Amino acid sequence: MATRDAQQDGANSLGESIEDRTFTRPSAIIRPRTRHVLQSVINAPLDVNATRLRVAPQPNSFNQPTKKPTAIPVSALFNKTWIMYKTTPFYAYNSSQYATYETELLTYIAANAKNLSSSVLTEQTQDGLSTFAGENRRFPSQIDSSGRNVIETLDDPGDIKSVDFQQLNLQDTANLDASESELANSHPSLVITITVRPKGKTREQPYYCVLLQNQPLTHETRPSSVFEYFNLVLLKAPVVVGQLVMQWLERKFDCRICRLLLQSYELRKVVNSSLEAMYNHPEGQEDRKSRSIELHYSFPEAVGALNSISISLPSENARQLLVSRLLGSEAGLLDGVEAHCSDSMKIDFGRLSLVRAGCSSWYIASEGKVKLFPAIVDKQPLVDFIRDIALCGT
């Protein structure tokens, strides 16, 4: 340090080179030393607000009015095939910051969807192709018939036009009393719509990600106000867009989202309880016309030549069967149908596993896909159905 001082003085003594600076350089300026800087940082009082959220502050975030997002009806969920995911609670999810979230998500997707070679989703292969790094990066996504690893190559999804966050109410609040409806409204579900114009097409295509809120059964207070609990995440989007949305959610809210795969017994439970709610009532007119109940079973692997067996039952007969159940019996509709088939065909349905089931209100598959039909509104509270599904999965 002494030598540096000497150099400085030396420079000063030269005179000409720093003459421009002489009048701006008061003699009192001391070049800050590292130890002084560190000292000041250590001793400074902690500012809690500045370090809590590691989010780059938006330039206008304080000036933007927190507007309420638009509401969309439950019918937006119908007639679409959804892939189901489960999620851990979201941290620091602020339901009034919709506008901020929209812009962030839009820039995130737009940046990573287009420039695939430097996108967060991709890994470079040896050929230089951009390929998809699956959810679990340690293992490849697929293996083809010759046993080699097949890595999905990414397609450019097209131009991302807009991202909208909208609010969804699962329950019909008109029928609820004041306290329940207030509860339902305070934690609404969220629908993220990503509008994309695919390459080569003129029409825009919407993709959806739905975050379904966990509706509590009773009016309990939540254990923690910092966390937001979501039951299920439903996704209807191509691979690139869908994975980007989920990555953004995971990184923004410090959660983990993964596929919901239904085990055979879980699927049976869901199907049983739903069919119970739908059909266990005395004779009504509408049952005669509604769609029949379909159940698909798969054979154990040792039976090579047969792939699947499916049973189709008219809803009126299902109702009769349920009504005829003996008091005190715990058996569900599935058990009744299987008992009849086992007896008539002498094939033991206990050895077969249920893979898909469908009725007039919904269609659900054990690989984690679900499709809802408009008829569910009359038959069964949608909230109960979602809650049953959300209890499944590991």
Next chain:
Amino acid sequence: MNSTLLGIDAIRYPDAIALRRIVNHHSKDALIDIALRWLDIYDITRVGGIAADNEDDSDDDQFNDYMLDNEDWQASVRRMTPEQYKAHVAKRYEDMREKASKRRVVDRMLNVDWSRGLNARQIAELDLTYYSEQPSLKNWRAMKLIFGEEGAQDRTKIDPQKIRKTLSHFLSPFIKHHAQVLQKQNMVWIRISVHDGLAPHVLPTSMNVVYFIWFKDSEYLLGSQMKVEWRDFILEALLRLFKAVEMEDWPLTGKSPTSLSELLLNKDSQGSHSRYRLHQLDDNPLSSGPKKRKIEDLHQKYTKGMRDIHAEDLNKIATRERFVATEFGPNSQPSLQKVELQLNLPYTTESKEFSLGRITRQPFPIKIVLEGSNVIEGIRSLIPLGVAQNPMPRFLTELHSMATNSITVEADEQESSGQRITPTSAP
């Protein structure tokens, strides 16, 4: 012998993607065989010396008998008479069998020897050879010809050679088409490619080509998918061809024509009776001595050699095996891909939880659909695997004799088994 081709047969289809697709799905050996056959039937284009052997440049030394240099070699080729040239080309193809890739064979065929394009007969031949080797690529539906009283005597006298001309004759007033016939043992393949509405040198897409298989001297036909607009015309022409009065759809579909033919033609000798049909018993009363029958070790068969499996009750296993053998027979079952059963039986009385069966004997209608690569074989394998129990109901074990994909089962007091089984009529 170069046949002169008339009319639609003579139109040539130049080398294009659609044509390449038809040619490329054959194997190299098949293509070379076809090319050698065509050398005698269809004119080959004989391009001037240089172009003809251009692609053999690099391998000249191997093919060249005389060790002449290129110029003289070209000249000698040009001087060959047609027969000599044909022999030369045939030799080229034989050499290419081992040494050249498929692409070179195809290029040679399309660009050199038949450079003006393949005519319709050649294309039809290519298609027919391919599909007759691999019939499982198509979905076949069965149709039954109904002969009136006058036609009954004539029906077995249809000569497969004459089918092509007669069919074209009956179909040409309605549709512009090309017909071709191939006979393979007892199956007569008929290919009709519809050229309606197409430009002259454009090949129809595979949707516009219809295949039929007629089992020789029988009354059953198999047809592939065809467009609704031509269906009536084609069926009408077939009716006239076979001198039948009516054709009805038979409710049997599947992918394998051999299985379908077995189900249709040998309805009465399936299952355990197939042993008689296939001469597996009693072939000759004078044959030497009773053959010593090898007694199969049942335990060995059950455990498949794994020593830590112990069967509890060998009698039970033996009864199972006997049941399967009596119901299904020892031979392999014909394959069906999809079977639909409409069970209209009353609800079971065995259930402890549901009393529906005891309240009413009304039918409890359920529809069951079984799908797989070979449904009947699968059902047969269910019993040894323990998924099903014997005795299995008749509608499952007698599936092979029904000759149909969809069955209705109803409760019937008069039948001995209490069930009446009928093929489901089409809605």
